[in-house]
Amino acid sequence: MSSVVVIGAGQAGSSLVAKLRNSGFEGQVTLIGEESAPPYQRPPLSKKYLLGEMDLERLYLRPESFYSDNDIDLRLNETVTAIDPAAKTVTSGDQTVSYDHLVLTTGSTPRRLPASIGGTLDGVHVVRDLRDVDAMAPACVSGARVLIIGGGYIGLEAAAVASSKGMKVTLVEMADRILQRVAAPETSDYFRDLHTTHGVDIREGIGLETLIGDGHVTGARLSDGSEVEIDFAIVGVGITPATALAEMAGLDIDNGIKTNELGQTSDPSIWAAGDCASFPHNGGRGRLESVPNAIDMAELVAENIMGAGKTYTPKPWFWSDQYDIKLQIAGLNTGYDRIITRPGDADGSVSFWYYAGDRLLAVDAMNEARAFMVGKRLIEMGKSPDPALVADTGTDLKALMKA
Ligand SMILES: Cc1cc2nc3c(=O)[nH]c(=O)nc-3n(C[C@H](O)[C@H](O)[C@H](O)COP(=O)(O)OP(=O)(O)OC[C@H]3O[C@@H](n4cnc5c(N)ncnc54)[C@H](O)[C@@H]3O)c2cc1C
Numbered sequence: 001m002s003s004v005v006v007i008g009a010g011q012a013g014s015s016l017v018a019k020l021r022n023s024g025f026e027g028q029v030t031l032i033g034e035e036s037a038p039p040y041q042r043p044p045l046s047k048k049y050l051l052g053e054m055d056l057e058r059l060y061l062r063p064e065s066f067y068s069d070n071d072i073d074l075r076l077n078e079t080v081t082a083i084d085p086a087a088k089t090v091t092s093g094d095q096t097v098s099y100d101h102l103v104l105t106t107g108s109t110p111r112r113l114p115a116s117i118g119g120t121l122d123g124v125h126v127v128r129d130l131r132d133v134d135a136m137a138p139a140c141v142s143g144a145r146v147l148i149i150g151g152g153y154i155g156l157e158a159a160a161v162a163s164s165k166g167m168k169v170t171l172v173e174m175a176d177r178i179l180q181r182v183a184a185p186e187t188s189d190y191f192r193d194l195h196t197t198h199g200v201d202i203r204e205g206i207g208l209e210t211l212i213g214d215g216h217v218t219g220a221r222l223s224d225g226s227e228v229e230i231d232f233a234i235v236g237v238g239i240t241p242a243t244a245l246a247e248m249a250g251l252d253i254d255n256g257i258k259t260n261e262l263g264q265t266s267d268p269s270i271w272a273a274g275d276c277a278s279f280p281h282n283g284g285r286g287r288l289e290s291v292p293n294a295i296d297m298a299e300l301v302a303e304n305i306m307g308a309g310k311t312y313t314p315k316p317w318f319w320s321d322q323y324d325i326k327l328q329i330a331g332l333n334t335g336y337d338r339i340i341t342r343p344g345d346a347d348g349s350v351s352f353w354y355y356a357g358d359r360l361l362a363v364d365a366m367n368e369a370r371a372f373m374v375g376k377r378l379i380e381m382g383k384s385p386d387p388a389l390v391a392d393t394g395t396d397l398k399a400l401m402k403a
Helices: 011-022 064-069 130-139 153-164 185-197 244-248 291-305 369-381 387-391
Strands: 003-007 028-032 072-075 080-084 089-092 095-098 101-104 108-110 124-126 145-149 168-173 201-204 208-214 216-222 227-229 232-235 239-241 270-272 277-281 284-286 317-322 325-331 338-343 350-356 359-366
Touching: 003 011, 003 095, 011 028, 011 291, 064 072, 080 244, 101 291, 124 130, 130 232, 145 153, 145 227, 153 168, 153 185, 153 232, 153 317, 185 201, 185 317, 185 325, 185 350, 185 359, 216 232, 270 291, 325 369, 338 387, 350 369, 350 387, 359 369
Parallel strands: 003 028, 003 101, 028 072, 101 270, 124 232, 145 168, 145 232, 168 201
Antiparallel strands: 080 089, 089 095, 108 239, 208 216, 216 227, 277 284, 317 325, 325 359, 338 350, 350 359
16 A cells, blocks of 8 residues: 655645545555644634634644544654655655655745845744744734735735734835735725725835834835834735745746646656645646645645546635625636626625626625625636626626526
């Protein structure tokens, strides 16, 4: 019976080992992770957990006993430092573990600011893992002054939490508008208004020149020459896929660890899934940074290790919680040329539908779960309703499926 070793005990790693066992895999399964906590969900780290409304145990994806009950060797606090593809072994500390199949679910690494602009001062945080959030928790008190660098989803979620906790929040975004990389101006406008209403000072088209402080950060100088006094800073300027191990092992890299449609890397005994993996998509390559992708791709790889031969077809969707607004996104908006706005019934509820010509690509839905669900279904079925029908609130959403 073959053995499977998984490096990275996060969302994808945990989903993969669970799927192996649920599918009747009887070989040896080892899951190695460098963090001390058993696999947990990251989304609440910038939402309810940061807000203090969610306990640690509720973050865990599965009870710790799940792993021993299912004969999964979960090794925490262990960092894999090398892979030997010829010998089919991995090294962690002074241990060597052999594999028949190896899976890389190493996730991604947050970008940090360079030391030359104060990135290593005390009080400068990123939001990637539990250690990061636990480290900033004592500073997150009413009246504290925080600078958030980056107006993407992580930065905006952190801003919502900070403002809800009574902090004085300044957010700088170097691009012309928040969410520029991922959303249409309509969605940016919606969230700018939302945050401004909650007292967040959003400064767009303005970068950080340098953080100021002697040991601990105390201020920041911005690209327009202005200065802000702060107690701490949160850096949310994106992530890079964790490919270092794969590179050292000589695997092909292409915006992440390069896999084929089965999830297999350039070494047929080594697979990859989740944030760290890029896969064939629409004639090019794709890589997604989301929970649904981590689960779906990991489960597919588990099945393929057992010989299923299934092709990965991502069904992209994502969500973000800010204040009392739930944003749900279906599809990928790359290449859109127009936006159709569909107001919802409740105050503040609306959906934006992204089209390329007559083809529906994606939907951003704010407190509009039905629009999200219908949009997601339509995109998965490859159906594109007439934009005029979408814009007409007299059209029942479900009727769009039949149109
Ligand atoms: C604050 C935050 C909020 C988010 N919000 C959302 C959201 O609302 N919706 C959504 O869909 N997605 C969200 N995401 C993204 C989502 O959490 C990730 O896409 C998902 O966790 C990816 O799963 P993964 O298993 O690929 O990586 P991870 O969950 O990051 O797991 C990778 C693990 O591998 C470990 N590792 C790496 N290298 C080694 C090594 N050499 N040896 C041992 N262990 C190693 C890492 O320590 C880590 O524990 C959010 C992410 C963050 C950080």
